[in-house]
Amino acid sequence: MTKNIFIFGAGYSGRAFGAMKPAETAIAGTTRSPARFETLRRSGIAPHLFDGKSLTPEVADALAEVTHLVVSAAPDDNGDPVLAAAAEAIRTGMPNVEWIGYLSTVGVYGDHGGAWVDETSECRPVSGRSRARLAAENAWAALGAETGLPVAVLRLSGIYGPGRNAFVNLEEGSAKRLIKAEQVFNRIHVEDIAGVLWHLIGADRGGVFNVTDDEPAPPQDVVTYAAELMGAEPPPEIPFETAQLSPMARSFYGENKRVSNARIKAAGYRFRFPHYRAAFEIMWRESRWKGEGAADARSPIRRG
Template identity: 65%
Template sequence: MTSRFFIFGAGYSARAFAGARADRPVGFAGTTRSHEKADALARAGIEPLHFNGKTLSPDLVAALKETTHLVVSIAPDEGGDPVLAATAGRLAGLAPKLRWLGYLSTVGVYGDHGGDWVDETSECRPVSGRSRQRVRAERAWLDFGQETGVATALLRLSGIYGPGRNAFVNLRNGTAKRLVKPGQVFNRIHVADIAGALWRLADDGQGGVFNVTDDLPAPPQDVVAHAAALMNVEAPPEIPFASAQLSPMARSFYGENKRVSNAAIKAAGYRFRYPDYRAALDGMWADGSWAGDGEGDARSPIKRF
């Protein structure tokens, strides 16, 4: 049976996902709110469809009818998950061939654990409003899977980076900072590994909850220093977190401190291409892929550092 993938929110990671298996006879359709980004999706081998976040166009409904695998990469809002809201309980009927669903969430649902290790069984303690919305969306998608029998995988992602969006780019642009908050660590994930984990789960039809994150939670200032050393440039000076001028959103990230385990996705059979930031930065610097193509190289998965 030919697989047909539909991606709600076909952005950075989704383009990487499609590009990672360009050799396979798989069809892709994906949504964007921006007509200007339609060409980028087409170049990545994804049939572009417009979704305004509220209603389904006839073209979108037609694509869902043939969908076997669904990836949802749209953030929820105060009204809940936009896809579930737009389909109003009709998704199973709109996509009668659907056999697997992947929902891209965030490790932010765990909230703050004081630097301790967390895994998929750990308590979710969301701090920010956006993380509380994610927890509700996760529950809604798990309920959908249970009610319909569609294998549903939740992928909780840590800070995403890759070609075009990384510490090298920030150093080149003069925007890199080394904020130091004692004891603070973050996990990260190269977008190629998001694509790889999605394919592993989709190919096997596996459902469940999976942290998709690297092996090495580390202080953010160490990442910038490593990139600067590879570039042979001086790292920016360290800035104490207490005196840093940050937006409320940026400051909220530093209010959550945890080390995230990736044992479950490894047990599901996935092996990381970039197990930590050092391996990723070393590789991107060596092969020159770090620069990307402005918004990110669709051939080599990406997003935020």
């Protein structure tokens, strides 16, 4: 059967997924604004509106033909908006659906003091947004059990790629080298998120998978490496304790863990970008770091 895929929340990761679609595959996806319709079309995604509350007749009609559902919309204060709006459609109005994929976050693990975690590790989320993600994971898994559909939960680490990376931050003057002893983060290139989705869809495989790189690394090392490639002076080091950060930014540093990707590798996926250095080298060499619509990806860094 030809795959007919629908993405709730076709943002940065969804557009990368759409850009990789094979021939004879149809993809539709939602956005909250008609102003983003053309951006979705350029990524091979037929656009639809979703206000986070209810399905339009057009979305309901599209879902009736769907074979694979990808959910990339974040929970809100009332829970998962897609589950609230579409659960009944999934139960009774999607006769062709074979698989559901839910994009979550490694934030559900919380703080493990820098230790390695895998999909069997205890989830002890700290932030409200991570607690909401874990609740949504459980709700989607329960719907899968109820309907007999495989549900794949993709726990994503910090997302980067064209338009979202340390090169951009350096050029804009927003890059910082915050120093907190022993702090590390995992990352994931947006094309590997898309690659994992296509890999799991190809086998209709369910389960929980960490989608993350091989190499947890101190965040200041990433900025330094990008600056070296650009031939630029890296920003000064700032002790974390004295840094001026938003509450959300500071909360990220309250969680320290090393996330294993062994399970998705065992399922047969091979990462395009196993660590940030490989990705940065390619993005810089091929002038791909600025992303869609950039005029000159090797323009000088703005100063002052």
